Amino acid sequence: MQRRTILILGIVLLTAALLWMIFAVWPGWLIDAIGRKKTFVNTLLNGITLGGLYFLVASGFTLVFGLMRNVNLAHGSMYLLGGYIGYEVAEATGNWFFGLAVAFLVIAVSGIALQVAIFRRMQGDELRQTLVTIGISIIAADLMLAVWTGTTYQFDTPEALYGAVVLPVISVIKSSGAPVFIKYPMYRLAVLGVAAVVGIGLWLFLNRTRIGMMIRAGVNDREMLAASGVNVHFIFALVFAIGAGLAGFAGVVGGTALSIAPGEDIRYLLASLVVVIVGGLGSVTGAAIGALLIGLAEQFGLAYFPTYGVVLTFLIMVGVLAIRPQGIMGTR
């Protein structure tokens, strides 16, 4: 009880300080200490939107693990493949949203194919399944390099999401007395919105639908679920499709916010790994918390101590593992 009060008090104070840092005009000493306010607010927003993107990738990863105990190390490859497919379709049809839908569907179907053709054959042999996904990711990375070469692709942001928004946040007040407001790209805010919608959608799906109930039951006890007459293979294939589809979806969303190029698969695989290790394997809420933490850590690391940025992410992971090996929201 005592500990909880202190914790809540700490969170409230931290939030208050953060809100003050966002909305107040910074006094001189603060600027001297940590630099311009614009950098800080932009880094904060970048961190949160990156967290949103990481959540999109990692939620599929953690969902698949939670139900099937399958660590899909080809998840990053699915992200990248989704990005490439979405790019091709969007270029061919001129419709970004169409590309997004096709990427989701194609990667979802590839996920089902993997589940039916390979993972079902080695149910329960987690280590072997993991090794198989490593093999698949090696081949996938090489074949994607063969098809799309080493070029970096950049999506055209859809018209509706183009441009910048003026935020009601003042960065400095000019000598003339006119306030300067901070601008932020519309698209990145949209990424955050999409992540929130996906997160809430997943939560509703898992907690408020019949199939979601079966999935949760399967996470707790797979054998018992099968014994109750549920077609477990169907549930597995469905979850794998959603998990993989989300990776493909994130490929287009992330590819538009940043870019798609070889090597991105590893980057997002690392992000997914760290996010679920920190957040707790199998927990969608944990993935959200982890994604936010890692997104913020990465952006603040990049902005404030460039050559040691990764260390911050790493320290968060080590810290969580030392205190709670199962992750923040994990249960074991």
Next chain:
Amino acid sequence: MPGASGKANAYPLGINPAFLLAAVFLIAYPLFASDFFTFQIGAYSLILGTIALSLTMLAGYGGMVSIAQMTVAGFAAYIMAILGTNSVGVMGLGWPWWLTAVLAILGAALLSTFIGAIAARTEGIYTIMITLAIAVAFFYFVRQNYQIFNGFTGFAGIKPPTLFGVYWRDPTPFYYLTLAIAAFFYFAVLYGARSSFGLGLQAVRDNPRRVRALGINVFLHRVVAYFYAGIIAGTAGVLLVWFNGRVSPGIVGVDMAIDILVIAVVGGMRAPIGPFLGAIAFVLLENFAIDLIDRERFNTVIGLAFLLVVLFSPDGLLGIWRRMESRIRLPRANVRWGGRANRGDWHPAGSPERT
């Protein structure tokens, strides 16, 4: 198959001809092989095999599949460049080679212990995830960091010493150096598996809960295993930097880390000879796959080979060999390859304790 020495005399049935043959072949190899085969194939296979041996030791005896063994080896390679001499002009403190080599191996062992301490709190696939995350994070770190690790370019011009009038990077001396070190660790792992620590580790692998109930410290066993694996990988890392003459982030990249896993799995994790078989297959494929397919698509070939082995022969090449052997001469094969119950008895012939 293993490069056994006189120790095989202790084997009740006399010297196993296969061991003797392999030992003679390995020692005489530079006499008939060209410089290319001695250096690029022979020495390189032995180095990769030694790094993979450290993984086999962790995974085969300890049940901990660590992807970060290449990171450990790469760290030793970086220490050699940072404390020793390099031609890039960043760091390069110019310390004598014997000091840097010892510090590099120790540093690698400490890093490995640290990784182990993080990873050993969890089990199974968690270990893969955590070590993979560490490996990738280390890769991004050395690539970003220009102050110490010289970022994207890394270091070049790292040379082994000239000692006793021999320049140790010449193909034949370097081959013998790697052979000696590989053989040393090969027998060390064989011997270690029979020590009380090795037996404890195998018990931890088979049933951590029961071992814990017996009052044995599971965590400590795992972390110490990581320390030993770090010494093996670190020593191989020193050899690797002498072999390449340079070190850059690519060496600790995911590709290389996965290659080590591929080597260990393809060779077979059930005996310390596995990683060396895997390394030979890997290096031969790497050098001669160009003749069969496009050089660019090498990773597809490696990935496919890996996938096929994982799907159809989880014991790797060693498993295929074993199945062939048991088909040819069943009675003896049963003696030599016991069931799962005595997986520790991998190579009765190589055991120094049997006199």
